[in-house]
Amino acid sequence: MTRLPIAEDCQGCGVCCMQMGFPTFMLPAEPLSEAEIEADPALQKRAEDPDIRKHLLDGHPGESYWHNLPDHLRQELETYWQLHAGQTDQLQGPCIWLDLETRQCQHHEYRPLVCRDFDVGSRQCQEWRAFYRDRILP
Secondary structure (H helix, E strand, O other): OOOOOOOOOOOOOOHHHOOOOOOOOOOOEOOOOHHHHHHOHHHHHHOOOHHHHHHHHHOEOOOHHHHOOOHHHHHHHHHHHHHOOOOHHHHOOOOOOEEOOOOEEOOHHHOOHHHHOOOOOOHHHHHHHHHOHHHHOO
């Protein structure tokens, strides 16, 4: 079995984007009241976690990368989300921004925080590379 080299950069790899489905931005969220949370059984369940309850009550301005996204890319994502609402299988598979031929993000400069925080060569990176080894090695 051929051993995978430790990744020093992302060139020709892209495996971290093979299971994302689409770029996951932290979107803006208006604060909710306790009454709004209690009126919705799904929110009640989520709000059992104190951190999630705090997040729901505080709201979130959204990450800066979402606010800086060009209108055409934001519209592309919003259309994609509407078309695939409730289809959890769309969370699996390659990110819609991943160019499968070059293994690079088509909109790298606009990628969300979760992508920016992923460390090349980290343990998680190596685990994904091992999982997708057949797509990396010739």
